[in-house]
Structure formats: structure tokens, C-alpha cells
Amino acid sequence: MSGIFNVSRREFLKTGALVGGGLILGAHIDWAGAAEEGAQKSYSVEPNSFVHIAPDNTVTIIVNHSEMGQGVYTSLPMLVNEELEADWKKIRFESAPVAAVYNHTAFGMQMTGGSTSVWSEYDRLREVGAAARQMLIAAAAAAWKVDKKTCRAQKGKVVHTSGRFFTYGQLAEKAAALPVPKDLKLKKASAFKLIGRPTARLDSPEKVNGAAKFGLDVFLPGMLIAVVARPLVFGGKVKSLDAEKTKAIRGVKDVVQVPSGVAVLATDFWQAKAGRDALGIEWEEGPTAALSTPGMKEQYAKLSKTPGKIAKKAGDVQKGLVSAAKAISAEYHVPYLAHATMEPLNCTVDLRPDSCEIWVGTQFQTVDRNAAAEIAGLKPEQVKIHTMFLGGGFGRRANPASDFVSEAVHVAKAAKTPVKVIWTREDDTKGGYYRPFWYDGISAGLDKTGKPVAWSHTIVGQSIVAGTFFEKVLVKNGIDNTSVEGAADIPYAIPNILVDLHTTSIGVPVLWWRSVGHSHTAFVVESFLDELAHAAKKDPFEFRKGLLTKHPRHLGVLTLAAEKAGWSRPLPKGRGRGIAVHESFGTYVAEVAEVSVNTEGKLRVHRVVCAVDCGQTVNPETITAQMESAIVFGLSAALHGAITIKNGMVEQGNFDDYPILRLDEMPKVEVHIVKSRKKPGGIGEPAVPPIAPAVANALFSVAGIRLRELPMKPEAVLAVLKRS
Amino acid sequence: MITLEINDKQHSVDVPADVPLLWVIREHLRLTGTKFGCGKGLCGSCTVHVDGKAERSCQIPAAEAQGKKITTIEAVGSTRSGAAVQKAWVAEDVPQCGYCQSGQIMQAAALLAANPKPTDAQIDDNLSGNLCRCGTYQRIRKAVHRASGEMKKGGKP
Ligand code: FES
């Protein structure tokens, strides 16, 4: 059933003339999940359109997901155009405003995250395209007074069997006066021309000449720049403020207190920053000041030895362990991680008595708009958000607490001026909302033949959704699903399984970080499984294979990766291979890493072979790019990343002490995509989880060193070497 | 008043002498293609050409840039290596979020202007100060080689 309606016609009927002209198709608000918020709301000007065909033949696709590198400004237009059959060269994109119709079809709010953009729009956008095509054909058939069946759509034209044709631009006005057809016919997958074909990104040209506009690139007339002093200890409050020195700095215009700290407003960034740095602030630090990483680790380690809340239980794990021929156990740990998006956080706000306009790179439009409305004392519909290009998101720009948007609205409100709040790199790194710090206790038993018979996994860490409005949906029976995903649902055939969870409460703000819980659980599960394989004296690939017979898609990528990597072929001396497989966000990924280690303990990853099964592909070009991207992101964490805390303060600030992978460390990455007609899965995140364990397993295979903590720093490698 | 020659035009700006060139370019000249990533010379997002050499504009006080020829991403396409690099970047679909790419392109264009046929090791060596959080490195390597090939086809460097 189509939820699509003709925006241009409604406008036409109401005003008698069409602004801009052409055919504009929207979708009804009652699209799955979008109902509750906008049900009674009526729209004035085309806020709900998805496609606009103009008389000059340009086709604008209004994209309701944020472009943060993952390629949605190309893949989502591809979905529309598969059915629309416009000339791909005439396709433009535009970011959607905030409106209920643009809500995520599964989550009921406008947002980008969870590697869901393509699958969640897979039906709706194809239907929009099909509706437009059928209307254009109907308009042409009517003009020629011929049967619609004698007309077909082709590259932006409707062509009659006689050879006559109209361009879409010529038909747009006429089509706009027609009703949306009820009987939308979507192509069979076997007839796809665009979906599944590698397609160059539409946003590349403006990203190579400096024209692409990110949040940081917005300038408003009369706007000031603000830099905010935030407490270095999370939860700290301003006790006293001396702004005298700050106010003496040339260009500084105002100093205002906001809930998150003290904002200095100036004509330029440099002066605002100098002003911020010159503030004399005494902070009330609060309980988090007692927090330090080593103490936390100790506390977590203790907890990991006690039973937690049960997330998964099958069979009798105690019995299984006792009866096992061989039992092994280990402890794993991963640190807090910052997202470190290349574009530091920023937000521009123009607050007026009856409106609020926001320019920002965000993944969370509805949440940010509502937060802004509340602070401004406006109705949500009085708040307008312009979604700019995001200089990276990775989850940081999807904050239920709306931190960087709320703060900017507070600053605009207090200073009564249009303002752009800029975070320095240090502000961004120290600003919290990290991937949680995790500690895991894990044990397993093998029978005489080396088959695992029991698996017991205790997880300790903070809940990402506790205290947010997601808690209701994502926490069940006291278990935050994002804490145990990838651990409570392991695919391996083990009869007795227990996975339990201790949810800690620590004053460090945490958030989803590319691949969320999987970023931690895959490291633990896939490393420990490797330990079991070696304990059973089995080949790690064959060992996994034997336990995955009921999981063909895991098996498929595992086998493909092994085969392409030449798993059974010997490697040059000094190199080792490691393998890992993991499902997340509906996509299956296996990776084989080739690794060497030098005498200083430094790891070098030479080659990564990646096999991915994400069901029906839409743009294989961006799938490959996202695999490469996620592997680099995961390698940065595996080799370098750690946010540590001392006396409640984050110790890292910039890329010198929070390094990310560099070009000279980049392995050769080979991506192989499984052909499939299954439902599309996610792409942005699923290649992150397997890389850390693949590298750790490779290190073990080449040097006999098992690292159970990330990052795998040279010091850690040397420490293990010395111990053994 | 500080006078700067940027993209072949003279600009006079009234800023304190210690303001980094980056912020003058972005906030006063509104050439926003040059990006702020770290402010400490650690990421390369802010790379511009100063007398043809790739430099970190966040590390150059505006006053010190006087009397020098500065080129930004907005104008690099009018140089031979710059145009070749931009074209190769599109052909290899390098950009993801795109935020680091101005800096990558400026760095690569300066490299190719000085060394039209760099080896893998020279590329790694020259571009390793330009960070990309989206991990486009493999494509960057390929695109530099492609641009190098394009330049060779075009005759003298
Ligand atoms: S902003 Fe200049 S090097 Fe990072």
C-alpha cells in the first residue's frame, strides 16, 4: 500500500499556482513508525516531499538521513531512481528539514544511526520513484491520447512506441495535476539496473574543491563565535567566576554562564578561545573527582568474578564446566574511546522571539529540535534545523542528551545573539560520551575431542541508554541490550551458555561508538574462541567452521575470507594470520589479518581480507568504502586508542595522545562481497567488530602472545614477552 | 593591518598578529574549504600552499604569512598538479565525510608538483601527517598514483 501523496497537487489546489513548478511527491505521515508525532499536524509548504522533478529536468531527491561519509546522499537517490528512471546525471540531493514524514521508518524519529539508512528506506523510496514514474507516464499518455501501456520511461524521458517522447521536465507540470496511482508496481530484483551497481558518489565533486559546507562553515550576519569552558571533571559546576582578564581581550564581546559551563563570545574564534583560556573559574568538582582508570579497572575486575544479571542462559553452564575435559578462563578489558570525528563538534544558532534556526551536523534531528524548543520556550515546529554535511559522526552526533546543540541554544539565549559554538579538539576529546570501558571474565570447557561444551561470560560496564528515553525500549529485565549484543547471541554451537551483566554507574558520560556493543563483545568472543581453538589444538578457521554448521551466512563469509586470504597457504617467516567473524546490524563480516611484530613490540598489519554478506547490495562502491573505513576505525582502536581518567579528568586531548591510524600504517585491504538477494543489512558499522580480534589472533599465531586488553601497544606486547 | 596574498588576490585584514593564518582564511576571507581539525599541526586538515609548499595554516601566525604566495583548496584546481589530484580523487571515489580531504589534496598536489612520480614509500612519507578518521587511506594512495599518471600524460610537469 502506498503512503505517497502529491504535494505539488495539493499546493496547486490551494494556491492555484505552483511555487517553483514541477512534480513534487511526498509521503504520508502515517508511514510506519512516523505516526504519533505528526498525525494531526498539517504542513504548509512542501516540507514532506522526497522528490522534486523540475521543468528544467533536474530531479532533486530530498534525503532524510545525514551524510557523514557513509554515502547516503548517493545510495538513497539510487533507491528512488531505480524506479523513477530519470537521467542519473540530472539527479541532485538536498538534506531534509525536520518533519515527522522524514522520521526513520523503523524508529519513529528523524535520525541516522545503527547502520539502518538503506534498509529502512528501501521500500519507501522505491515506491516514491515508482509513483513519480507512473504519473509521468500517465501524463504523457493523456497528452498523446494513447494507452499507457504503449509508453515507457527511459533515462528521464517517456517514450511512445512510435518514437515520440517527452522529457520528464516537460511532463512535470502535467503529472503534478494527477492523483498518485494506487497500484504501485516495484521491479523485481532481477530487473534492477542501478541497485547493486557500483556508483560514484554524488557528493565527491564538492568535497574535492572546498565547496562542501559542514557545520563549522556556517556564517550568519552579526554572528559571534563562542568557545565554552566546561568542567574538566564530569559533572563539575562553576563555583566562582572571574572574567575580568577575558573581557579585556580585544574582540571579546560577552561572557555568559550556561548549564554546561561558561561561554566566551567574540568576533573571532581565536579571540573567543583566548578569552576562554583567560577565565578564572573555580569548579565544584563533585564525586567523579575520585575516579581514576586503575582503580576502576580493579573494581570492575572484582565484579567480573561475581554473578551478574542473566542476559542469556542455555543448558547448565556449571555442570558443563565441571564435566569438561579441559577448562580455560581469561579476563579481557577494553578502554573508553572517543569518537574523534575529524570535524570538531560545533553548532550555530539564530534564536528569535518566535523562531529558532539551527545549522549543525547532527544524526539526531528530532531529538535536537525538541531539546532546542524546550530551552528556547518554543514549539517544536518553530525550530528549524539545517542539516549540514557531517565531518564524521560515528555515533557522537547522535546524542539523546543533545549536548552540543542544547548548549549552543543556551548560549544564544543567554547572549541574545546569533552564535556559532566551536569546540576545540581538546574540548571534543575531553567532552565525554565515550564508548564505555568494559571488563569481561570468561571461561569455557572443552570435551575430550576438543569441542566446547560450556561457555560462561560475565560483562561489566556502563549502560549507554540508562537515564535516556531509549531506556524504555532497549533495556529489558535490567539488561541493556547494547551492553550484551554480540555476546548474548553468539552463533557457535555450544550446549551450555551463560552470559551475565553487571551494569555499573560511573559519572563518565557514555554513548554509542561505531558498532556500539559489538565493538567490545566481538573482541572478547572472537579472541577467546581462538584461545579455545588453540587449547583444542585445532586450526582456528576449521574450529569455527565446525561450530557454525547451523549458520550459513556466518559460514559463507568465514569461508570466503579464508579462501581469498589463502588461509592454508604458508606465510613468509615473521608473519601470522588471524581470523574473526561477526554479525551485527543484519550484516555478516569475516576478516583475516596478516600481522608481524618487531623487536620493539610494534605491530604491523600488512593485509586485511574482508568478506561481507549484507544481503541485497545497493551501492557496492560505498559498501567497499565502508568496509575499508570501518577496518581503519577498528585498527585505530585496536592499536592506539584509549581514553584514561586521572582524578576524574580525561588525560588525552589531541591526536598526539589520542592517535588514530596514519597512512603509513595502512594495510592493504581487500573486500569481497557475497552475492545475495536477502534483505539489505547495515554497512557503516559491521566491519569494525572483527578487526581487533583478527589482529589479536594473528599476533598470537606469529608470536605466541595473547593480548587480552586493547589497545595492543608495544609496551603491552613487550610486557607479555617478558612474562613468558 | 595585515596584508596577505591569497589565491592571487591581495587582502588586508585587521587582526592581531598572532592569529593563525587558518582563522583569517576561514573567518575573514570566508574561504571555508580549509579546515580546522586539531589546531596543533597534528592532523593536516588546515593544509594550504605557502610559496608552493604544503604548510599547516593553523601553525602560521598571520603576520608571518605576509609577502608570501598562499593558495587554498578553492584555487588549487588552477594548478596542474592540483587539477590532476582533484580529478583523481573523484575518479577513485576517495572522499567519505570529506572533512580531511581539502588538506589531503593540498598535501598531495604539493608532493606531485615537486615529485611527479612518487613511490609508495614517498607517498606514505609525505602524506602520513594528514589524518583521515574515515580511513580513506587506501584510496588516497591509489589516487595519488592515478594523478601522477595523468600528469605524465599531459607532458612536462
Ligand atoms: S588543524 Fe592544522 S594540523 Fe590540524
Ligand code: FES
Ligand atoms: S574523509 Fe572523513 S576524515 Fe577523511
